[in-house]
Amino acid sequence: MTRVLSCIQPTGDVHLGNYLGALRNWVAGQHEKEVFHGIVDLHALTITEEPGVLGENTLELAAMLFAVGLDPEVATVFVQSHVPEHPQLGWVMECTLSFGELSRMTQFKDKTAKREGNFISAGLFSYPALQAADIVLYDTNEVPVGDDQRQHVEITRDAAIRFNHRFGDTLVVPEAVTPAAGARVMDLQDPTSKMSKSLGGAGCIMMLDEPTAIMKKFKRAVTDSESEVRYDVAAKPGVSGLLDILAAATGTTPHAAAEGYTQYGPLKVDTGEAVVAMLEPIQARYHELIGDPAELTRLLQIGSGRARTVASTTLSRVYDAIGLVPA
Numbered sequence: 321m322t323r324v325l326s327c328i329q330p331t332g333d334v335h336l337g338n339y340l341g342a343l344r345n346w347v348a349g350q351h352e353k354e355v356f357h358g359i360v361d362l363h364a365l366t367i368t369e370e371p372g373v374l375g376e377n378t379l380e381l382a383a384m385l386f387a388v389g390l391d392p393e394v395a396t397v398f399v400q401s402h403v404p405e406h407p408q409l410g411w412v413m414e415c416t417l418s419f420g421e422l423s424r425m426t427q428f429k430d431k432t433a434k435r436e437g438n439f440i441s442a443g444l445f446s447y448p449a450l451q452a453a454d455i456v457l458y459d460t461n462e463v464p465v466g467d468d469q470r471q472h473v474e475i476t477r478d479a480a481i482r483f484n485h486r487f488g489d490t491l492v493v494p495e496a497v498t499p500a501a502g503a504r505v506m507d508l509q510d511p512t513s514k515m516s517k518s519l520g521g522a523g524c525i526m527m528l529d530e531p532t533a534i535m536k537k538f539k540r541a542v543t544d545s546e547s548e549v550r551y552d553v554a555a556k557p558g559v560s561g562l563l564d565i566l567a568a569a570t571g572t573t574p575h576a577a578a579e580g581y582t583q584y585g586p587l588k589v590d591t592g593e594a595v596v597a598m599l600e601p602i603q604a605r606y607h608e609l610i611g612d613p614a615e616l617t618r619l620l621q622i623g624s625g626r627a628r629t630v631a632s633t634t635l636s637r638v639y640d641a642i643g644l645v646p647a
């Protein structure tokens with residue numbers, strides 16, 4: 321079966337755009353292919369936080385992944401630092417890639433430019449080698465990524481091909497694939513931009529927002545000075561953004577969702593209510609899990625256990641191919 325790996329860094333809270341645009345597809349996809357979902361906490365070390373913050377963020381993200389419907393018996397949801405083979409193979413990948421190649425990574429250049437004068441860790445530089453290890457450890461066939469990560473999958477392919485060339489056929493060469501298209505979710509205050517917390521927050525629905533906060537954000541959503549409800553992204557971005565969300569939350573198309581509405585007020589209220597209803601069971605499950613650390617740990621152990629079984633086999637194959645002395 322095709323094996324798919326997706327990873328996310330545990331940085332910050334999940335919002336409606338992340339859910340409807342991506343996470344919901346992960347849930348649907350878990351029954352189609354063999355999926356691994358890593359919470360890559362070690363990658364997040366490249367951003368310095370107070371002690372404890374990273375762990376907290378990791379548990380919160382894990383609870384959210386299970387709450388939206390990833391089934392630990394079906395999808396392998398694991399924490400990167402629970403699988404020591406990641407940094408172990410990461411070192412081998414660092415020794416497989418060159419200084420020049422890593423120096424040319426766009427993300428590294430961008431990030432170092434932004435942090436000029438500040439602390440730039442060596443980890444920020446070798447980050448793609450750890451990412452390559454994440455990917456090849458699971459004999460991954462497909463890595464669904466956005467454009468910003470394509471170069472990292474490309475360098476992973478280069479590393480795998482080079483390793484195989486030096487040591488014999490050992491690693492599966494992965495492919496970057498375009499993720500299944502999720503819903504279009506635009507910011508409620510800036511409907512020509514994707515929903516984002518960094519646009520100010522008032523136009524961004526967080527997965528854990530209370531119903532009253534959600535309703536308030538929808539009621540204040542930016543529309544236009546007409547009063548016709550019609551799906552027309554170019555001419556009516558605000559109204560169309562609401563229709564996109566309403567359609568995604570109720571399982572219809574934006575054009576169909578527009579039918580019957582003659583005013584913006586009811587559209588806003590109905591969209592808000594549809595989102596509240598959609599999020600309610602997710603929030604309930606999330607709070608249950610966050611309130612039960614033993615259960616959350618148990619669920620993560622299922623994933624980490626399964627991940628380690630695969631990862632340790634790959635690492636042994638790599639060490640054997642190199643010809644390291646067996647332990």
Ligand code: TRP
Binds near residue numbers: 360450454
């Ligand atoms: N670098 C990715 C990001 O910033 C996260 C990531 C780490 C990743 N390891 C991965 C993505 C492996 C896909 C596969 O989004």
